[in-house]
Amino acid sequence: xRIIFTVFLVTVSLMxxxxxxxxxxTVTVEQYEIEVGWKxxxxxxxxxxxxxxxxxVDEGNGVKSGVTNAFKNLxxxxxxxxxxxxxDILSDIKVGNYYAKIIPTxxxxxxxxxxxTLEGIPVNEQVTIEDVESIDLLAFPPSGSSSGQDTDAxxxxxxxxxxxxxxxxxxxxxxxAPANIDLSRTYDSGVFGIAIGTAGVILAVISMLKRK
Numbered sequence: 001x002r003i004i005f006t007v008f009l010v011t012v013s014l015m016x017x018x019x020x021x022x023x024x025x026t027v028t029v030e031q032y033e034i035e036v037g038w039k040x041x042x043x044x045x046x047x048x049x050x051x052x053x054x055x056x057v058d059e060g061n062g063v064k065s066g067v068t069n070a071f072k073n074l075x076x077x078x079x080x081x082x083x084x085x086x087x088d089i090l091s092d093i094k095v096g097n098y099y100a101k102i103i104p105t106x107x108x109x110x111x112x113x114x115x116x117t118l119e120g121i122p123v124n125e126q127v128t129i130e131d132v133e134s135i136d137l138l139a140f141p142p143s144g145s146s147s148g149q150d151t152d153a154x155x156x157x158x159x160x161x162x163x164x165x166x167x168x169x170x171x172x173x174x175x176x177a178p179a180n181i182d183l184s185r186t187y188d189s190g191v192f193g194i195a196i197g198t199a200g201v202i203l204a205v206i207s208m209l210k211r212k
Contacts, residue, residue, distance in 0.1 A: 023130040024052070027114075029123050031058045032067065036112050036127040039099055044135045045107050051078065051087060051129070053098040055118070066096015067119065074116035074123055078102065084113070104132040 024037030035054035043049050055070035071089040078085050078100075087100035104110065110132065114125045136142055 024054075025127050025129065027125045027127060029118060029125065030121050032056070032118055032121065033058070033064070034114065034118075034123075034125070034127075036114075037129055041130060042137065043104055043130060043132045044137065045104055045132050046135055048101065048103050050099040050101045051076070051112060053089070053100075055096050055098070057119075066094065068095055070096070070118060071098060074114060074118050076100065077113040077115070079111040079113055079126075080106075080108070087112075107132050107134050 023041060024035050026033050026035045028034075033054075033056050035052075035056075037052050039050040039052040053070075053076070055067040056064040057067050059065055076087045076089060078087055087102070089098050089100050091097075092099055108131060109128050112127045112129060114123050114127070116123055
């Protein structure tokens, strides 16, 4: 019997361990509860997400039900420092659930401000939701690695240009040309051709950078 009970406790613990934890916060306004958080977690800078709301009312005897048209006279704003933006609230499929699409542009915390009335009950609440993380938290390969490789490619192209120019100049300097041939023009033409080829490589790299 003791073994069965131990197995049961371990199973329950594992189930609780693998249940995803959502960093939502709940505020209580009389008989109403308003849950606020990110729809997709973790929130990442530059990625479309949505602020999630769940509005329920206590019916008594431990029964809670979703509130329809909760934002009829209730407004929600998102605040970052001294900047604010009113959220466009949309109804979710489940009764009492709502969301507002948003693209967080920088890392750090955002605060949701709720003002108005909820079925006649005054609401004036502020909820700080989970911090926005850098996209590098999940990005692979890291965004900085490709730009570093592109910079190295440009440096290598310029290095090749300088080396080829030096080779051409050295070879021309060792050539005894007839009087009717101007080696300086030959050198200039060679350098011009090498420069065009190198410029093509650099332009290709810049084009790749712009597409990112």
